[in-house]
Amino acid sequence: MFELFDISKEEQEKILKQARRVLSGYRHLKRAYTLSMPQAHTQHYGGVSTSKTRRTSNESPELIRYLELGEKVEKIEQAVERVENNEYLKNKYMRADEVSQGELARLSGYEISRYSHFLRIALFDFSVFYDIIDFSNCDIKIETVSVSRAQ
Template sequence: MFELFDISKEEQEKILKQARRVLSGYRHLKRAYTLSMPQAHTQHYGGVSTSKTSKTSNESPELIRYLELGEKVEKIEQAIERVENNEYLKNKYMKANELSSWELVELSGYAKTTYARKFNVVLFDFAIAYGIVDLSKYEFTVETVRISRAQ
């Protein structure tokens, strides 16, 4: 599937499974974030530490949880924004109403197998953007293509 990288099929499946797991939890994470401290949406908490080691007595556990959830949600959203053709991920994982598989395929305008292949590529791109895949562990295979002008 990803011919450019020297990654085994088993490793590819493992990477895609981790990416799906992260994205599948997005709606729950976003809901928990929204519900954890609703009044915090109207306030700005600048300079509040989210580090577990540097908590002070005046920082409430609810505020810390809210900020940590916010960081997780933001990290996922930023990774999705860095992915080309991210509408696949947004339609499947970020919309409030969950679409069925056939609705997603129909929405894309592609055949089911083409949609699945394109979706896996986008999912792999998300895995790279989110940090699931460390590209420094893999070798790239590059073929030289020679182009000549017709005389």
């Protein structure tokens, strides 16, 4: 799965663990964002800074929390949307109801091992799009192939 990158098994597991942690927290983050909306709903949004260092006196802490949660939720959703086979991530981590991995594999028509393989690939792709992987630390292997036309 990681053939293009010189990443050790330990580093692969660390990357996947971090991706799982981010996605596992999505449901709670989304719920907190939804629940914080009624308090922030009546606030004025124009010119609001989400920077913790540049708050003005008229910005309520509830509004700041709402906007910060919204940014986090949006960042996760955007990264998931960029993943090619994102249905694995959406079904596993983003649905309102939790379904076991065995049930998800059965519903997808794959054996659990094959389903797990596809899920790991989707998690790795997510980690790339969510900026969990720092490519400045990776060596990319590039092989050239020469092709000649027969005369």
